[in-house]
Amino acid sequence: MSAKIPVTILGATGTVGQKFVRLLADHPQFEIASVAASAQSAGKRYGDIVRWREGTPLPERVAAMTVTRAEPGIPGRIAFSAIEADIAGEVEQAFARAGVYVVTNTKTHRMDPDVPLLIPEVNPDHLGLLEGQQRKHGWTGGIVANPNCSTAGLVLGVAPLERAFGIEKLFVATMQAVSGAGYPGVASLDALGNVIPHIGGEEEKMEQETRKIFGTMSPGGVREAAIGVSAHTNRVPVIDGHLEVVSLGFGRRVSPEEAIAAIQAYRAPAEVAALHSTPALPVEYDARPDRPQSRLDIERGNGMTVTVGRVRPCPLLDLRLVLLSHNTIRGAAGAAVQNAELLVARGLVR
Ligand code: NAP
Numbered sequence: 001m002s003a004k005i006p007v008t009i010l011g012a013t014g015t016v017g018q019k020f021v022r023l024l025a026d027h028p029q030f031e032i033a034s035v036a037a038s039a040q041s042a043g044k045r046y047g048d049i050v051r052w053r054e055g056t057p058l059p060e061r062v063a064a065m066t067v068t069r070a071e072p073g074i075p076g077r078i079a080f081s082a083i084e085a086d087i088a089g090e091v092e093q094a095f096a097r098a099g100v101y102v103v104t105n106t107k108t109h110r111m112d113p114d115v116p117l118l119i120p121e122v123n124p125d126h127l128g129l130l131e132g133q134q135r136k137h138g139w140t141g142g143i144v145a146n147p148n149c150s151t152a153g154l155v156l157g158v159a160p161l162e163r164a165f166g167i168e169k170l171f172v173a174t175m176q177a178v179s180g181a182g183y184p185g186v187a188s189l190d191a192l193g194n195v196i197p198h199i200g201g202e203e204e205k206m207e208q209e210t211r212k213i214f215g216t217m218s219p220g221g222v223r224e225a226a227i228g229v230s231a232h233t234n235r236v237p238v239i240d241g242h243l244e245v246v247s248l249g250f251g252r253r254v255s256p257e258e259a260i261a262a263i264q265a266y267r268a269p270a271e272v273a274a275l276h277s278t279p280a281l282p283v284e285y286d287a288r289p290d291r292p293q294s295r296l297d298i299e300r301g302n303g304m305t306v307t308v309g310r311v312r313p314c315p316l317l318d319l320r321l322v323l324l325s326h327n328t329i330r331g332a333a334g335a336a337v338q339n340a341e342l343l344v345a346r347g348l349v350r
Contacts, residue, residue: 008032010080018050036070072094076100082332085106101144101340153330157283165251171246180331211226256312259311264285274345292322292323293324309321
């Protein structure tokens, strides 16, 4: 018998679900035990119905699996959730009630006061919310969320500066890849040769989630960080990778040299650095004047590194910079796998 922890993927046929299949196929601690999707897909062979969009071959073992409905009782002690947000609420709670740890990509539970909204490098202490969550609901499992894809890159990319200098104001404008909208997502006639200056709900998510992740754990829960955040979100004709331009205000003047030194010195806490999915450099500074670029830089750290460049003074706030992250890895499946690794490291899942 395998010593690996059996896991399930809810929404395994979708954009993020496929990324889970790819990332978990050779994972040292986890083994895909089941794949779940909607009632239309249930009962069919995964390999027959998935429109495989990954650049690596579909693993044969997973291709041969029969897709199940997303209902408790299917094999897996951890459920990686990548289902539609409007149905995720009840489905994820049902798994948690049944003793499964749900590691979710969906927005549904992210802002619940008792759900950790986690970036392991930034706020691993927020996992402390789980105990109260389990007590409140009487669950033996639990729900842990990773942030929205554009928030994940933003928060990790500026985390070295928040930690070193304390951010008071943050302005961000995004250029987000079409894969962020799932499959088939944005129609090609809307996306090609075009920029769409609206992504429903995204700006609110970036503003709220940033304050929660940078918040402080207290006996009453997470006290949100007092950071003023203004987000503008745009869809651009790029397949993968969210590029974001950011201006930051601090309590004092921070020079570009100080900021670059803080980014270059930034490392994950030892417990997090030891996780399989944590890259050697969670945030990497690139001094070249035309970097980072979506096509050239998203695969750094196996898609888990956020690249920061163009750190320079800002005439309105203090500093401005450009950052790039992989939206379906650091912003979705890779983030969730890393969160699950932290649950295992803490002894919550065995
Ligand atoms: P997607 O490509 O549209 O895939 C949706 C998945 O949900 C499919 O596997 C679908 O299965 C399944 N599903 C639909 N209705 C279901 C039901 N009633 N019961 C069980 N499964 C059901 O979407 P996606 O981009 O992968 O996104 C999935 C979730 O992750 C969303 O909540 C999204 O907001 C979030 N997210 C996405 C990204 C990204 O970059 N794409 C980043 C962060 C978070 P069928 O094939 O059977 O229909």
